[in-house]
Amino acid sequence: MKKLISPQVAASLITDGSRIMVGGFGLVGSPLTLIHSLFLSGVKDLEIISNNLGEPxxxxxxxxRNKRVKKGIGSYFTSNPDVVKAYQMGELDIELIPQGTLSEAIRAGGAGLGGFYTPVGVGTLIASGKEEKVIENKRYILQPSLKADFALIKAHKADTQGNLVYTKSARNFNPNMATAAKIVIAEVDEIVEVGELSPEEIVTPHLFVDYVVKKEVEMP
Known part of the structure; x- marks a missing residue:
């Protein structure tokens, strides 16, 4: 299967109502080219799992801002006032998950686990509706794992087979997301031939990656 596709073809794979994991911490490690193509495609009613929902x-x-997101699942949404406004107006549903719990929920989804017990959030609104259990005299809540239809991730380099290498903090949620979605699309800065990447620097093996897109949009 040919893995290198255009951003436009990548966006066309995603349909209304899809659940999508999107890498990034703020805008760092975020697949901006894929997001831009998704915007141009007109797709709507998306459920997005991401640390935050970008910036204004x-x-x-x-x-x-264009009312394409139905629900956001993540940790830090207040960095974007548009998200707060949309939530207050009832245009956007929000599910808050502590950042470490979010990362582990994605990892658990990729590992095939149904969920895990965590003490984080016990006694708060985050625990509302969740199963609680006492383990060794300590209270825990059950956090379900997270999976998605698509994962849009960002890496630094890929070879033509789809092996991925990341850079510093831009790595963030991306490797975990690559394991937890049915279809994984990786946006990369550079594409090299097979054999040019050291096996020791490869973080995401090609078996997890369905498609690769070359970056076109720079961070503003």
Missing amino acids: GRGLGVLV
Whole structure:
């Protein structure tokens, strides 16, 4: 299967109502080219799992501002005032998950686990509706794992087979997301031939990656 596709073809694979994991911490490690193509495609009613929903008019913030996102699942949404406004107006559903719990829920989804017990959030609104259990005299809540239809991730380099290498903090949620979705689309800065990447630097093996897109949109 040919893995290298255009951003437009990548966006065309995603349909209304899809659940999508999107890498990034702020805009760092965020697949901006794929997000821009998703915006141009007109797809709507998306459920997005991401640390945050971009910034005003930037990254995932473009989709929020144009009312394309139905629900956001993540940790830090207040960095984008458009998200707060959309939530207050009833246009956007939000599920808050502590950042470490979010990362582990994605990892658990990729590992085939149904969920895990965590003490984080016990006694708060985050625990509402969740099973609670006492283990060794300590209270825990059950956090279900997270999976998605698509994962849009960002890496630094890929070879033509789809092996991925990341850079510093831009790595963030991306490797975990690559394991937890049915279809994984990786946006990369550079594409090299097979054999040019050291096996020791490869973080995401090609078996997890369905498609690769070359970056076109720079961070604003």
